[in-house]
Amino acid sequence: MNRWLAIFLVVGVLTGGCWWFFANYKRVEFEFTKDAREVVILRNEVEVGRFTENASFWLRRGEFEMRAELENYTILAPIFIVEEWTTIDVDVIFSDTRLAELLTDETSERLEAVFWRNYSELVRDFEVVERRLFLRGDWYGIVLEESGVERGNEPVRVRGIMQRVSGEWSIVGEPEVLLTAATHPEVPRDILRKINRL
């Protein structure tokens, strides 16, 4: 009798344990969208995992953060919430500091020369007043402002985007007063938001 009770208890505890584990822990796959870098997974600032190539982990349900270990890199969407079995895209991009370093006067002049080649008729009427590189330095956002506006009038501002593909820069879509996913469907949404707010 005691033996059966013991077996029953063991089976019960094992079943309960399995049930608790699968209810609370979920398999999460991490896939790099481009270049792989060392990434740390943190929960409440405590490291729970680390990977340098596509990997998967059993993580307890809740909120986590990813951090790129290499200096000058960051993660595009660092916060993720584990609720179910899921796949997380890991997009390692340059940090703001690194992007600012890359954006030298020489770089901006070079890129804007490409821009003005396409709008030579407007080069006297507008000037670039805000500029910023995004992601891995392969997206360039600018804000153009009408020049020579009479005092008391507010100048018109227009926002434009350029992208480097295979080493060559080109203008994406047309500059707009406000960029939207409809006017620039090929541009990552986060970049559109940031340029609008420049």
Added chain:
Amino acid sequence: MKQVQHEQLTDIQRKWLRIAFVLVIGFLVVWVIGVQISRIGRVAVEVKFAPFDAVVELDGVRVRNGSVNWMREGKYIVTVEREGFERVEREIEVAEEQQILGMMVAVDDIGRNITLRRSRDFMMVESLAGGLARETGRREREDWPILRHLPVRNMLFSIGSEIDEDGELVVVVRLGSGAFQEAAVRELLRIEREDEDVDLIDYNIRFEGGENPFRRNGSSIGGTE
């Protein structure tokens, strides 16, 4: 003897009762199945044109006015006719369960008398249309949270909205002059900043009264270093 005859009659009655019962149930089952089959691929459309004795036709086929009709999805021409009233003709698109509502306008004394006599029909359509408008407004504000903040009107610009041919919301910015364009942009960005549900990049935004000299009617622009 009388007792036996009574029992025989009862048996016959029972037999007929059973047959009648089976026939009724059979008829009901066949009818229900037939109705359900006839509704396959159709959606429920409530047609209500006041007065409800007006003749409503969709693509020339008469439908029940003041009641639910089961129709295939697609575009239809609705015509509504009734003596004493102006004929109604309009195009509708049936895509989901919906209501087609309308009120006819009296053109002579006959129509005016009917309007008075059947005032309940008109009141019902009016109240349904009001409810529908409120529901549509609620849904639109859920789908397009920016509507919670519109319209915006001031001395320099107004920001409103309209629905385009594809059923998409267009945020329309009307400017007193191009000089106020950036002020309107700042207002839109303020709305986005203060309401986390609003993401400006998800909206079609049209500026009227200003100009964008960089726009070349959608021609592709390229350039290399």
